[in-house]
Amino acid sequence: MRLVIKQIGILCMLFCTTLLLAQGNDNSPKFVVRGMVVEADTHNPIANVNIEVNGGSYTTTDITGNFRIEARKGDELTIKHKDFETVYYMIQSNERIKVEVQPSIEDIQYSKKKYSRTNPELFKSLIDSAETHLKKDAKKSIQFIEKALGASNSSKENSxxxxxLGDVYLHWKQYDLAVSNYRISLQNISTNVVKLKLASAYKLNKNYQESLQIYNSINKKELSNWQLVELYEGLGDVYQLTKSHQSSINVYNEGLKIAQKHLISPKVTDLNSKIAQVYNAKGETQKAESFFNESLKLANNQNKKRAVEEKIKVADFQNETNNYSSEIQLRKEALKQIKDIQKDSVFNNESALTLQKQNYKIGNAYASQKDYVNAIPYLKKSIEEADTKEDLIVQKDATRKLSEVYKEAGEFDKALIAYQSYVDLVDKLYSKKEQEISQAARFSKDIVAKQNRILSLESDRELSESKYELNLEQAKSQKFIIYALIGGVVLLLIAGFLMFKYIKQQRLANNLLALKSLRSQMNPHFIFNALNSVNSFIASNDERAANKYLTDFSLLMRAVLENSEEDFIPLEKEIELLELYTKLEHFRFKDKFDYNITIDENININDFVIPPMLLQPYIENAVWHGLRYKKIKGFLEIVISQINPDEIKITISDDGIGRQKSKALKTENQKKQNSKGMGNINKRVSILNAMYKDKVDVFIDNFQEEEDTGTKVVVTLRKD
Structure with a gap:
């Protein structure tokens, strides 16, 4: 029995640790931060500045430069605008912030000088080569663009x-550089195509106000039908990102009308899907489902890849609405289509169209239905596929889920093995992430260096320009170096934060381990005392009493074992356990005491939780060390009363011989056992209060001033 309890305790500790790792530790309250953004030299306010908190809040400055935004202590405030460098600020309190910014150096006005070319087709050939390598090798593509700029002899070719070059940076997610180069392109020749790209780059770089400004500045009459749909789609995306759901739906519908009118089928499907996503974000699931059904039907008439992409989006929606059966059916259909598509295409691990991700999500859906028999094979298959494709993220998640499913299915040995594999995968993933961060830093450094070379080339072509323009170019190069240095500092700060978080999580894990250990020590002690009572009935040849006692004892044991895995259980369950336990003790010592359990009828016991087996040891002490030695019949009273809406008081009082007399009657061995038992209770309360912010208080005192002083234990319990 001890081995089983210990095993369960270890598993609970491991899973609680996993849960804590998955959850954030930021439970601090939100408050409103006020601030304003002004120019450093003139103190003129700056309007339409993007203000964002890493927790998700977003706003902009008004015409007076002021803003208000909700945040928590420790959140990072990001302040972005096209006319100055991005400012980052760590929030410490609901202070008033004044941000003074230096205007950025204006974009260099590029020379319109013409250069001769020996080969008129050279520029076109170099641009074609750059576009060919755009998605394969960023460095090589930028090299071809650099050569093309050297071969250019017109503003149109420069543009x-x-x-x-902006397309290259956009594909490789260097959105700030993409914005810069699209703006340079527009300075040479202004086209609606590039304006649409610049607006999209601003959106991806979270410069939402600038993105809206560009979209709204485009003359819609000059756009083709496809471009007009793209414009409305882009506007809808920005409104959705800034939580303006109704505005997003309105412009998506405008785009949808044009797409339907001119039979632009791909965009009709895309916009139906996006409208469904916005309705889902608004909580209007019925409307969302209607649009998703339409997008799914339309996608099935397009190419296989688009059809399966939409099927997966709808499956994700079904998961969010807990419609797991429909989700499973859609994902199984998607699996067959992905296998067919993969014969001609290869998807990277970031794509949703991978077998390992879909197998994992099917297993997860089955697990949500508690259908563990079907969940396990899909999770195993996901792990195998992820291992083959070297997809550590999916392999880690699927292994963790498999461990949880085994635990829920009662296969604790397999659950422990799976969890150990999960821990190993976390270590591998951490190592891989470190390498990726290092590679990303090197890639960013190379990209900045190549961008600087391109800017230097442009400077060489403008030697006839004024000294002022040359200084501006040098200042821009220095700005890129500063960005690189800031990036390095940010990486160091992130590494320090991750280390701090890891240490804090380790402390929590140690507390959980200690808590499980203490609880596993208390259960055998309780079982031993109860079995002694059964033995005494058998010894006195009272078989009927022994059988009745054993029946009630088995019910009590079941309740104890069911609750042994939990840190807290509903108060209602603990009361049921106490009533059963007190009944058993009274059955044993009928001639020694009577008892009464009183619960304030105003208490909603479903609102409170309590550590399991917290009260039982105090009742046990009252009976065995107080009332049992009393010369006349005593009385045990348990009263649960309400102090305030968030706090209740549980009083356990007896008129027994009291703590001093009881201590005098004990043997040396009994003193050690009792001391250890009460010490375990105190340690449990201390650890739980450290983990859950002073949830439980325990106070012990004499009950009365008479000869039999008795004992009173007062347990105060607070809500979460």
Whole structure:
């Protein structure tokens, strides 16, 4: 029996640790931060500045430069605008913030000088090569653009080169550099195509106000039908990102009308899907489901890849609405289509169209239905696929889920093995992430260096320009170096934060281990005392009493074992356990005491939780060490009363011989056992209060001033 309890305790500790790792530790209250953004030299306010908190809140400054935004202590405030460098600020309190910014150096006005070319087709050939390598090798693509700029002899060609350079940075998620090069392209030749790209780059770089400004500045009459749909779709995306759901739906519908009118089928499908996502974000699931059904039907008439992409989106929606049966059916259909598509295409691990991700999500859906028999094979298959594709993230998540499923299915040995594999995968993933961060830093450094070379090339072509323009170019190069240095500092700060978080989580894990250990020590002690009572009935040849006692004892044991895995259980369950336990003790010592359990009828016991087996040892002490030695019949009273809406008091009082007399009657061995038992209770309360912010208080005192002083234990319990 001790081995089983210990095993359960270890598993609970491991899973609680996993849960704590998955959850955030930021439970601090939100407050409103006020601030304003002004120019450092003139103190003029700056309007439409993007203000964002890493917790998700977003706003902009008004015409007076002021803003208000909800945040927590420790959140990072990001202040972005096209006319100055991004400012980051760590929030410490609901202070008033004044941000003074230096205007950024204006974009260099690029020379319109013409350069001769020996080969008129050279520029076009170099641009074609850059576009060919755009998605394969960023460095090589930028090298071709650099050569193309050297071969350019017109503003139109300069504009095209910088447009392609912006496309390169956009694909490789260097959105700030993409914005810069699209703006340079527009300075040479202004086209609606590049304006749409610049607006999209601003959106991806979270410069939402700038994105809206560009979209709204485009003359819609000059756009083709496809471009007009793209414009409305982009506007809808920005409104959705800034939580303006109704505005997002309105512009998506405008785009949908044009797409339907001109039979632009891909966009009809995309916009139906996006409208469904916005309705889902608004909580209007019925409307969302209607649009998703339409997008799914339309996608099935397009190519296989688009059809399966939409099927997966709808499956994700079904998961959010807990419609697991529909989700499983859609994902199984998607699996077959993905296998067919993969014969001609290869998807990277970031894509949703991977077998390992869909197998994992099917297993997860089955697990949500508590259908563990079907969940386990899909999770295993996901792990195998992820291992083959070296997808550590999915492999880690699927292994963790498999461990949880085994635990829920009662296969604790397999659950422990799976959890150990999960821990190993976390270590591998951490190592891989470190390498990726290092690679990303090197990639960013190379990209900045190549961008600087391109800027230097442009400077060489403008030697006839004024000294002022040359100084501006040098200042821009220095700005990129500063960005690189800031990036390095940010990486160091992130590493320090992760280390701090890891240490804090380790402390929590140690507390959980200690808590499980103490609880596992208390259960055998309780079982031993109860079995002694059964033995005494058998010894006195009272078989009927022994059988009745044993029946009630088995019910009590079941309740104890069911609750042994939990840190807290509903108060209602603990009361049931106490009533059963007190009944058993009274059955044993009928001639020694009577008892009464009183619960304030105003208490909603479903609102409170309590550590399991917290009260039983105090009742046991009252009976065995107080009332049992009393010369006349005593009385045990348990009263549960309400102090305030968030706090209740549980009083356990007896008129027994009291703590001093009881201590005098004990043997040396009994003193050690009692001391250890009460010490365990105190340790449990201390650890739980450390983990859950002073949830439980225990006070012990004499009950009365008479000869039999008795004992009174008062337990105060607070809500979460």
């Amino acid at each position: 095209e080169a910088y447009e392609v």
